[in-house]
Structure formats: C-alpha cells, structure tokens
Amino acid sequence: MSTSHEDRWSIGELAERAGATVKTVRFYSDQGLLPEAHRSGGGHRRYGPEALERLRLIRSLRALDLPLPEVRRVLEDEGAAGRVLEDAVAVRLRELGGELRALRWREAALRLVRECPPAQRSDRLRLIGAVSSPPSTAPLARFWRGWLPARMPARATAAFLEVAVPQPPDEPDPAQVLAFMRLHALTTAPCPGGTQPQPEVHRAAGARGAATLYAGLAEAYELAGPQVRRARQPFPGEALDAYVAVYASAYGGRDTRAFRRWLAERLAAEPRLDRYWELAAVVLTQPGGRPEPTPGSADDWLRAALEGDNATAA
Template structure:
C-alpha cells in the first residue's frame, strides 16, 4: 500500500468538513473503519475511506438515516434507489408543510378562534381518500330518497370537489366552508330540490308563464348588473329591480308592489337557493375551475334584490 494515500483522522476532517469527533464515532461504529494504524497507534484511512465519508456526509445532509447509509456503503442498496425513496418521502413532507402553511394563512386572514382553527386543521389534514369518502357519503345521503332524480345525483357527483396537493389559501378556506355545508341536513334537501331543476333542464312555473322573451330580458338585465358589480342590496340595484317588477306586473296583470316582489322571489327560489349556489361556487374554487361570468346563476342576485325591498 502506498503510504501517501493514507490520511490521519485530522486530515479526513479537513477534507470532508466533518468533525474529528464525528469521524471517530463513525469509525467506532464500523461505518468507516480505519485502514491501519500508525506505529504510534493513530488511526489511518485510505482513499476509499475518504470517499465513503464524503458519500456518507452527502446522504446524511439529504436526510437519509444512518442505517440506510450503511446499506449503501455496504452496496446492499444503490444510491439511485435511496434517492428515489427519499425524494418520495420528501414529496409527502413538502405537501404536509405546504398544507400547514396554508391553514396558518387562512387562520391569520380570517382571525379564527381556537375552535375554528382546530376544525380547519383537522379538515385540511384529511387524506384525499378521506375527503372523497366524506363527499361520497354526502351525495349518497342527499339523493337516497326514492323521489330523488338519478340525473341530479350524477350531475353533483360529476362535480366532486378535489382539494389539490398544494392548495391555495382560498381553496383551503373553501374546503372548510364546504365541509360545513355538506353536514347540514336542511342543505341536503335544498340541494336535492334545486339540482333536479338543473339536471333536468326543467323550467320554473314563473318562467313558463312569463315566456322566453321576458325571461331572456330578465337574465340580460341582471347579468349586466352583476358584471358591473352592482350590489343587489344597494341603491343602484333599485332601478334594475323596479323595471323588472313592472315588466312582470304587466305580464301577470298584477300590481307592482311588495307582494308581487315577494311572490317573484319565492318563485325563483325554487331552483336557485343562495346556499346551494354558494356550494357550487365553493366547488369551482376548490377544483380551480375558471368561473365563466355568463354561467354564473343570475337568480340569486335577483332574489336578494327583491327581498331587499321587503326588508326595508
């Protein structure tokens, strides 16, 4: 053996950046044994030992446990196998950390109290399978009654909310809110009723009687108000609603008063419940779907504007 290839423990420390104490520990545990000893009894290591220490340090810095490192050094596992397994493990850890970060941002933004914070944390921690089970159970229970329409159940199931691995703060907040909705028995009944209209393409009684021309005019006016950002409870909405109420009064030969407004709101509510429309918006947010303005239901805006007159 060429003595020039032998290194003292101090030289190994300088070359690898590991402390003498650490190298001595690895040496005593047999991970990197000394090649020989000097006449004075000091440990000496060859070039292979230097390379083993350099690889050991790299793998340890990448988070590989010592037992696995030993198997790599003993050629029981390849570096590629260990790297792939470690990368998979890191993917999971990263997703967990990202989710924790997102929950914390939601808590900070909403000023959540301790109970709400715990709830958000538990709901966000659910695995993808657990979240799907929660939604599947909700859909099954919602459309279990004999009078439920299969087409409505299929429509709701086709739009199952799927929280991504790296959700945004808005997606986590939407998931928490949606999880609260699906546990509400009253909400299930309302979704079952309104979904039947959407899935079957059925017209409301007021739509049939008013006629396509008036309904098209109504949808256009409300859509324009929504796209302009007009608050249905604000003063700017009054002119829009007044004009529509007078049109419906003429079509139904009624007086354009509060009673007519209340009746119109009740008619439109049969297929457009604000809570149900909120559910669909939450699904869009969670799934990251682009919200197309002209597909946003217009009746919820109109219902609120009609009810606002009575509330005043």
C-alpha cells in the same frame, strides 16, 4: 499534516481532511458506514482514502436531507447504487412537496388571521383548528358518499367524487383557505333532521339509474360550462336539451313542454348544496381569475334556463 502510517489517518486527521467534526466521523463510524483500514496497537481507529471518499458521499447525501436508512441503502447496494439513489431522491422529493404544501397552507392561514377584523378572529381560529395542513378531502368525500344513493356502482361514485370534491390548491391565498375550511365545517356538521336527505330523483331512478343520471348531467354541465365561464345569461339550447333529456330518461318520460314545467317544479334549490358549490368555486378559482364552473354553478344556470324557457312558452 503527519499521519501514523502512510495513507492511514486517525479519526481527527480524517475529520480535518473532510472538513467535518470528530463527533460526526465517530458517529458514522459507529453506525458502520465508514470502513476502517485497521486499528493501531492501542486500539485506535485508522482510516484510508476510501473512508474519506465514503465520508464525502455520506455528507452529500445528508445535505440532500436523505434519512440515514436511505443513506445506508445507497452505500450498501453498490451494484444498483444509481437506482437506489434515484428512488431515495424521488421519495424525499415527494415528502418535501407535502411539507411545502403544508407550509404554504399555514402561511395563508396566518395571513387569514392577521388580515381579518378582530371580531372575526375567534371564528377563524376555530375553523383553522379543525383542519389539518395541508387539508384532507376525506370529509368532503364522506359527505357525498352519504348523499349519493346506496349501492351506486363504484365506478360511477368515483367519477362523481372526482368532479364534486375540490382539491386544495398547492399555493392558496387566504380566501381559498377560508373557503376550504368552511367546506370542511359544512360537510362535517350534523345534517338537519339528523340524517342526510336523499334527493327525490334517487328514489325515482334507483342506484343504477342515478349513475346513468349523473353521467348524463356531467355531459350537460360540460355543455353549459363555457356559458357559465363567460357569465352569459341562461338561455335554451343544446345544454338545456341535454339536461332535460337525462331527467326525462331517469323518470321514464319524454322531453315535452309539460315535462319541462313539471321538472322545473321538482328541481327545488337545496341551500346546503348551493352553499357547498359557492365555496367550492372559491377554492378552485385562481387568485385574480374568473370563477371556474362547478357542477353546482352549471346546474343553477341550467335550472334558470329551464325556468326562462318555461316562462317564454307560457
């Protein structure tokens, strides 16, 4: 290969040495990313070995799918090139993670449509169209914020939302996608009567009292969790005692037989919340695995244990 000057190459010669196209070399040169050694008498660009190394580095960075601004930062910040490159790669990895999650959700949604009976496809498509990929949990959090008592301490609200809002799995199966989409529909639908009903215990305990109540209930649910996971029949014991005690504290009473009977009458099932927890359990369950306990399933187990305990004592 001939050159116009020793170690000086034309744009075509540089492209050939790098295995690139002339158009690519011209683009990066126009962007100021390739250093020119000098210009010929006719104004043609001439490049040296440093341009070849720079071009190879640019193409490697672009092969990693780094955007051009990040490539420029890596090239220009030579003193901290390693750190800049690490930061750029970390950002791109996070972006790719989000893109992959979106693709997995779209794949599962497509399977959901393909595998459902034709009569159900219209409903499935409506649910799919209302949810982004990957889906946002913001509507679920708004639902609970409307259900929780006003002026409840922020820390207590955050702790409750962490437990109550199921995070979409990164690799869902169609059943999990359908459950999450139904959760979205449930939490964004207008409330019966036009307003979100507040549980009676909120009115009795107040905002700060409700925060203490939920913290105590979380402990009772944790105690009941192993029994729910093993699908054991509800029975009185430590979990039920903790469950009744926290309600007794919220109502300013004591754990007595009379209070247990009174509490069982007050803890009526709420169909909308029951449905929420049923769907949340599907979202949280690994394909082929046993459903994980949720606050809803633990509460159901404890209410059944309370009713059974009252019946035995009657």
